[in-house]
Amino acid sequence: MTIAPNIPEEISPSTDTLLTSETDQEFNWRNCWYPVTFIQDLPTKRxxxxxxxxEPLVLFRNKDGKLICLADLCPHRAAKLSDGQIIDGKIECLYHGWQFGSQGECLHIPQLPADAKIPAKACVKSFLVVEKQGIVWMWAGEANVADEKLIPTxxxxxxxxxxxxxxxxxxPYDQTYFIENAIDPSHLYISHEATLNSRQQAQPLEMEVIETSARGIRGRYRKTRQQTENWMQLNFIAPNLITYRGATAS
Ligand code: FES
Incomplete structure (x- = not known):
């Protein structure tokens, strides 16, 4: 399948220029969208x-069916909220039964007298989540700076x-290792020999970075053994989308 992601303009594959633009922007890993799971794989009742x-996190649906994402750490005695259950759209800690709502606010403490106020500190951090193209996306930063247009559809x-x-x-490792692996085409002919390629195809690759910034890399590569090899486009949209687009004319 060829794919054309909705990626930020400065690294979109819209030009053939080979100019490289380096910037000194800092990458803020919090202010990004992260794919969590396919919606079809989400359990409906737990x-x-x-x-x-x-950082442990938990997803569940509230009473309105809206997806909620909270830190997976009870503020009482640090139990994992994901080990608890959903009751009336609230998540209930399995240890002492504290219940939390859609903003991470504590709504019920069974051990408190009925007239006692729930302490404001008895809450967990919440994160914005959005469903798009069958995937649950989570914004790891503050919700007020989230921009849904940045989801790389x-x-x-x-x-x-x-x-x-x-x-x-x-x-058994975080996504940064996998990104480093997936953006490295030179390993394909050896470690994916059985499924994708033949080890006889391992050879020097010509690689070009067309554009790079804190938001990603746009580049291309091709084999060099024969002079007629086509380019493969290889784009990385930070922090977690890599696209290969096959066989453009040389
Ligand atoms: S640890 Fe969660 S309610 Fe006590």
Missing amino acids: PYSFSLYD VADLDNPTVVSSDYMIDL
């Missing part, structure tokens, strides 16, 4: 736990004539 850079996923294959794999 919490869904995941982590982002080792892939136009072909909305095309009914395109067949796509969705899968998810749990790996």
Whole structure:
């Protein structure tokens, strides 16, 4: 499948110029969208736990069916909220039964007298989540600076004539290692020999960075053994989308 993601303009593949623009922008990993899971894989009646850079998080649906994302850490005695249950759209900690709402606010403490006020500190941090193209996306920063237009949608996923294959794999390391692996085409001919390539195809690759900024890299590469090899476009949209687009004319 070829894909054409909705990526930020400065790294979109809209020009053939080979000029490289370096910037000194700093990358803020918090102010980014992260794909969490396919919506079809979400359990309907229990919490869904995941982590982002080792920060434990939990997803669940509130009474209105809206997806809620909270830190997966009870402020009482640090139990994982994802081990609890959903009751009337609130998530209930399995340890002492504190219940939390859509903003992470504590709504019920069974051990408190009926006339006692719930302490304001008894809350958990909440994060913005959005459903787009069958994927749950989480904004890791403050919700008031989230911009849904920055979600790197892939136009072909909305095309009914395109067949796509969705899968998810749990790996014993965070996404940064996987990104480094997936953006490295030189390993394909060896470590994916059985499925994708032949090791006889391992050879020097010509690589060009067309554009680079804190928001990603646009580049291309081609094999060099024969002079007629076509370019493959290879784009990285920070922090987590990589696209390969096949066989452009040399
Ligand atoms: S640890 Fe969660 S309610 Fe006590």
